[in-house]
Every structure is written in structure tokens, then in C-alpha cells.
Amino acid sequence: MKYQEIIHKLPYTKPFLFVDELLHIDENGAEGSYTFDADSNFYKGHFKDNPVTPGVILTECCAQIGVVALGIYLLNNEEVAMGDNIQIGLSSSEMEFLAPVFPNEKVVVTSVKEYFRFHKLKCKVKMHNSEGELVCKGTISGMLKSNKNG
Amino acid sequence: MTGTEHYQKLQDIIKIYLPEDVSADNISEESHLINELNINSANLVDIVLDVEDAFDIRLENEDMDQMETVKDALQIIDKKLSEV
Numbered sequence: 001m002k003y004q005e006i007i008h009k010l011p012y013t014k015p016f017l018f019v020d021e022l023l024h025i026d027e028n029g030a031e032g033s034y035t036f037d038a039d040s041n042f043y044k045g046h047f048k049d050n051p052v053t054p055g056v057i058l059t060e061c062c063a064q065i066g067v068v069a070l071g072i073y074l075l076n077n078e079e080v081a082m083g084d085n086i087q088i089g090l091s092s093s094e095m096e097f098l099a100p101v102f103p104n105e106k107v108v109v110t111s112v113k114e115y116f117r118f119h120k121l122k123c124k125v126k127m128h129n130s131e132g133e134l135v136c137k138g139t140i141s142g143m144l145k146s147n148k149n150g
Numbered sequence: 151m152t153g154t155e156h157y158q159k160l161q162d163i164i165k166i167y168l169p170e171d172v173s174a175d176n177i178s179e180e181s182h183l184i185n186e187l188n189i190n191s192a193n194l195v196d197i198v199l200d201v202e203d204a205f206d207i208r209l210e211n212e213d214m215d216q217m218e219t220v221k222d223a224l225q226i227i228d229k230k231l232s233e234v
Contacts, residue, residue: 091192118214120195143192 001076009072010064011086015040018061025073029112029123032065038103053101055136058127059093063140066111066125071144074116085147091120095138099129106130111140119145156205156224163200164220167193179221207231 003022010019024031036053043051068088075086101107107130111123122141129135157179165174169188176187183189189197194217198209201223207230217223 089192091190115199118195118198118211120192141192 001073006069006072009086010068011088012064016060018057018064019069022065022069023108025070027074027077027113029110030066030070030073031108031110032069033106033108034061034065035106036101036103040103043103051103053103053105055095055097058097058101058107058136059095059138059140061107062095062109062111062125062127062136062138063090063093063142065109067121067123067140067142068144070111070113070123071116071121071142074113074121075144075146087143087145087147089143091141091143093138093140095136095140097136099133099135101127101129101135107135114139119143153224153228156227157220159204160201160220160223160227163197163204164189166200167197177220179219179224181220182218183220183223184218201227205231 003025006022006025007019010017018034019032020034022030022032038051042054042057046052046054071088072086107127109125109127111125114122114124120141120143122139124137125140126137127135161174161177164177164183164187167189168174172188181187183194198214198217202208205227207227209226209230213226217226
């Protein structure tokens, strides 16, 4: 499955798509990048006159690249005919944040699959900035199903 | 391992994943895991994976689909153990 096809199948769009590019995906994990758009609405309020990317958005970016994009790849390998409708739910996340991410910063997310069984995908994720510094890391799980009739 | 030991072991696993408003005293063989014990589908997967480790068995999607009550789970565990 081509990386562009996977991005196309992601069930997000602006202003809530946090994936620019997939750099690598295989059975065991995914790697992708995103550059935070300085015009994003959340910078107006987080924080007052001091824009810093919110941790929930960093988590979302990790989840979209590390869990959902990987999940689409894995579902595609597993199912004979994958429907266009993918049902997704975040089931848990535990994150640590180690460095701030400012507007226009480019980050790279890498994930390592712990398991994908009974529709639950659990991954360890890491995000690095362009200096190669670890920005955040943690564990994210989600439930993923492709709706064949959809 | 006897049936009671299986039940005890399974109970110890389920306890970990109970929501805060459900007490471990509510677990009985008749308990419906999702409807009565309020275990969500993501945690049900965790229970199944812990059961696999604890009993050294492997469960398939069909087993998961049949596992509605604690008793169902015990029956599936017994079936799998007898197949080994």
C-alpha cells in the first residue's frame, strides 16, 4: 500500500489533520512528519501572547501518524477487501512531554507496535523535533475496524 | 489446576479492568462482562490478552465473540486447555 494512499484513507481533514508525510511503514511500526501551521487556531489561545503547541495536539499528531496510519496499513494487509469506512476510537494514552514545540516546527513521529489484536492497536510512540531532540513519548491505544459494507 | 482456581485467576484479571464505580464484589460467574461489569471493548481485549498469558492459551476472534459472561470465559479457557 502506497504511503499517499494511506494518508488519503486517514479519516481527518484540516484543521485536524496532523500528518504531512509518511516516511516509513511496516508490520512493526510507522514513521511520519508534520509541520505545525503557525496559523492554527489553538495558537491564539495557548498561551496568551506566547504560542506553544498544546500537549493534546502533540498526542493527536502521535496518534494519527503512529497509530491510525499504521492501523490502516495493518488492516489493509489483514482484510481481503477493505472498505472505505474506517471506524476509529482512541482508547487510552499515556504521554510524557519533554520539550516545547513552537509554531512552524517540524516534528517526526515514530511508533513501535506492541500488539494489534481483536481490533485493538497498542503502540509506543515518540516525537522528535528537527534538532533530533525528544519532544514527547508514550503509549497510545486505539480500536480500529474497517467497515466492509461502508 | 481446578475449576475454582481458574475462576479465581480469571477474577483477579477482571478486577484490574473494572471501572471505578464497579466493585470486585459484583463479579460472579453469571456476570455479563460488558453489560453488567461495564468493561469497555478496549479493556476486554486487555482481559483476553492477560487470560492468554495466565493460562498459556491462544484465543481467536470467534472465542472473543462468544465471551459474554464470566462463565463463557471459563468455558472457553477449559476448552482451550483441553485442546493443548
